[in-house]
Amino acid sequence: MSNQDQKAIFITGSSSGLGRATAKLFASKGWKVIASMRDPKKEEELGNISGVTLMALDVTDPHEIESVAKQVAESGGVDVVFNNAGYGLGGALEGLTDEQILRMVNTNMLGAIRTTRAFTPHFREKRAGLFINTTSIGGLLTVPFNSIYHATKWAVEGWSESMAFELNQFGIGIKTTKRFSSLAVPQAWVELRRSCLPRRDGKSSPPCATQRRKKNWVIFLELH
Numbered sequence: 001m002s003n004q005d006q007k008a009i010f011i012t013g014s015s016s017g018l019g020r021a022t023a024k025l026f027a028s029k030g031w032k033v034i035a036s037m038r039d040p041k042k043e044e045e046l047g048n049i050s051g052v053t054l055m056a057l058d059v060t061d062p063h064e065i066e067s068v069a070k071q072v073a074e075s076g077g078v079d080v081v082f083n084n085a086g087y088g089l090g091g092a093l094e095g096l097t098d099e100q101i102l103r104m105v106n107t108n109m110l111g112a113i114r115t116t117r118a119f120t121p122h123f124r125e126k127r128a129g130l131f132i133n134t135t136s137i138g139g140l141l142t143v144p145f146n147s148i149y150h151a152t153k154w155a156v157e158g159w160s161e162s163m164a165f166e167l168n169q170f171g172i173g174i175k176t177t178k179r180f181s182s183l184a185v186p187q188a189w190v191e192l193r194r195s196c197l198p199r200r201d202g203k204s205s206p207p208c209a210t211q212r213r214k215k216n217w218v219i220f221l222e223l224h
Contacts, residue, residue, distance in 0.1 A: 008032035008078040012059055012115060013085030015043060018134060018177075022082060027051040034072060059085045059111030060103065069118035077126070081119045083112035084134045088149045101148050108152035113159065120172070127171040133160050135176045 009026050013019040014035035023035040027049050035046050036057035046052050057068050072078060086108040089100060112133050123129030138146060139153030157176060164174045 006030065006032050007080070008034065008076065009080040009082060010034045010036065010072055010078045010119070011082040011084055012036050012057060012111065013134075014046065014054075015039075019082070019084040020046065022084065023052055024049065032076075032078075034078065036068065059115060060106040062114050065111075065114045065118050069115070069122070073119075073122040077122055078119075079128070080130045080132065081115065082132045082134075083115050084132075085111050086134060086152075088138075088146070090145050090149070092145055093147050096148065104148050105152055108149070109155045109159075112156055116163065116174075120167070123167075123172045124170045129172045131163075131167075131172070131174040133174070133176045135160070135178050137178055139176075139178070 007030075009022075009031055011019050011023055011033065014023050015037035019035070019037075023033050023046055027033045031051065033049075033052045034055055035043075035052055036055040037043060038056065038058045040047070040054035040056050043054055047054050055068060055071075056064075058064055087104070089096070089104055116131050116133075119129070119131070123131075133156055135156050136149075136153045138150050139157040142150045160174055160176050167174055
């Protein structure tokens with residue numbers, strides 16, 4: 001594959017978990033990978049993989065997002081942007097500080113929104129591109145003591161669905177990927193299916209939001 005034909009992907013939150021695994025997978029398939037993280041100096045593995053370039057990026061910093069997106073576009077651009085940076089923080093709402101709440105919102109939700117906004121002109125100019133946003137089973141149903149995490153993931157779900165319509169006219173796609181344990185899958189789908197069942201009073205039910213969104217999902221990843 002020539003450099004001109006080589007596909008490229010930009011990934012946020014590449015220092016661990018799904019971001020790291022994605023970087024390694026795409027590099028093994030011959031893609032050019034730009035793996036971003038808050039402190040690349042601490043990364044001891046990805047930088048030694050052929051085809052992987054490390055970049056510093058804190059997705060809670062709007063100015064840094066704009067700067068990095070500009071650098072990437074000017075250095076050849078990318079075909080896929082994977083908004084993966086995020087984390088979870090559990091606990092009762094009244095025990096969370098404003099700082100903790102805002103940091104999660106800035107990372108899980110606004111990080112994805114700002115990164116997408118920064119790269120959209122690049123994709124729009126070439127009339128092609130794909131955004132992938134990491135959400136969660138927590139963006140489809142909820143459990144106690146995770147209210148802010150759920151809020152951010154439900155927000156990304158709804159925002160992604162809206163953006164899919166907005167970007168389609170420019171040849172740009174946007175999809176979501178969810179991760180959850182295999183133990184959570186059966187009950188999760190029971191609850192989702194329950195929300196889509198016909199009403200007992202015989203009246204017609206509104207279209208199931210889960211069914212409407214499924215066309216924008218990428219894959220469910222089982223973590224053991």
